[in-house]
Amino acid sequence: MTAASSMLSLHHVTRRFGGLVAVNDLSMHVQANAIHGLIGPNGAGKSTAFDLISGLTPLSGGSIQFDGADLTRASVEQRVRAGICRTFQTPRLFEKMTALDVVMCGRHLHGRTGILGSMFSVMSKHRDEVNIRRAAIELLDFVGLSDEKDDVVANMPYGKRRLVEIARALATGPKMLLLDEVASGLNPVETAAVSSLIRRLQEQGMTIVLVEHDMRFVMDLCGQITVLNFGTKIASGTPAEVSSNQHVIEAYLGHPRPVGRSRRDQRRAILAPGTDSTDQMEHEQ
Ligand SMILES: Nc1ncnc2c1ncn2[C@@H]1O[C@H](COP(=O)(O)OP(=O)(O)OP(=O)(O)O)[C@@H](O)[C@H]1O
Numbered sequence: 001m002t003a004a005s006s007m008l009s010l011h012h013v014t015r016r017f018g019g020l021v022a023v024n025d026l027s028m029h030v031q032a033n034a035i036h037g038l039i040g041p042n043g044a045g046k047s048t049a050f051d052l053i054s055g056l057t058p059l060s061g062g063s064i065q066f067d068g069a070d071l072t073r074a075s076v077e078q079r080v081r082a083g084i085c086r087t088f089q090t091p092r093l094f095e096k097m098t099a100l101d102v103v104m105c106g107r108h109l110h111g112r113t114g115i116l117g118s119m120f121s122v123m124s125k126h127r128d129e130v131n132i133r134r135a136a137i138e139l140l141d142f143v144g145l146s147d148e149k150d151d152v153v154a155n156m157p158y159g160k161r162r163l164v165e166i167a168r169a170l171a172t173g174p175k176m177l178l179l180d181e182v183a184s185g186l187n188p189v190e191t192a193a194v195s196s197l198i199r200r201l202q203e204q205g206m207t208i209v210l211v212e213h214d215m216r217f218v219m220d221l222c223g224q225i226t227v228l229n230f231g232t233k234i235a236s237g238t239p240a241e242v243s244s245n246q247h248v249i250e251a252y253l254g255h256p257r258p259v260g261r262s263r264r265d266q267r268r269a270i271l272a273p274g275t276d277s278t279d280q281m282e283h284e285q
């Protein structure tokens, strides 16, 4: 894939924290309308890469282009307006608010151009509360929370809070969503719901980059995958290409295993995702 055909391009991006290089000379290209995976063992630099793309932390070196514009030095707000929005590894929500209020808040960061046409055109053309509310209700419906819109976030199960976070991100009208461990902590039913939601977003034209330790989830959804280890890209390609890449296998095998998982199970999870029920690689919040 070339930089020219990409929605998002990172060129030699580096982030240092004192002596630690969290992201080291990372170049990657995400095609428009792709579902692109960013994987790697704990501490590989995945969330830091998201922080750099979304503007939460400054680059130590390199550059970032998005949708034809150079965003290397843009603020978080400028990136949201350009069409980048993210969710966090641990959902960051105002827990005392209702799901509807949370999503309506997302509207205040609404970018100039949205992907989910009808919903967001309503949001951008009409500034009044009634229409914002109506659009937020449509978004909650879209993510499968039409019955929970008036529920207080703190009282919602974890999987539903994840969906609220996605709906809030969608309310900003993004062209690209960055999803950090969106399936972490979810049961199989909730994971399937999130997976189906991501596919529906892609059908509507969204570009998605996802970080996830659940290999079945990643391999099933993603067309292209970039693999980080200790901040450095060690592989990129299709799920089949990266799962048979020797550097990737060694990176995962060299990593501490989750309790109860044999070395053979861990290798099988990378090589043949979806063939066993222990595909969830070790991760910590
Ligand atoms: N603000 C910070 N200050 C200092 N070091 C940091 C900071 N943020 C991240 N790091 C370090 O950078 C490295 C990469 O961290 P990061 O959170 O990006 O990894 P990750 O791939 O998301 O890991 P995980 O899968 O566990 O979420 C780690 O060694 C981490 O301790």
Ligand SMILES: [Mg+2]
Pocket (backbone or CB within 6 Å): 046, 047, 048, 089
């Ligand atoms: Mg992380």
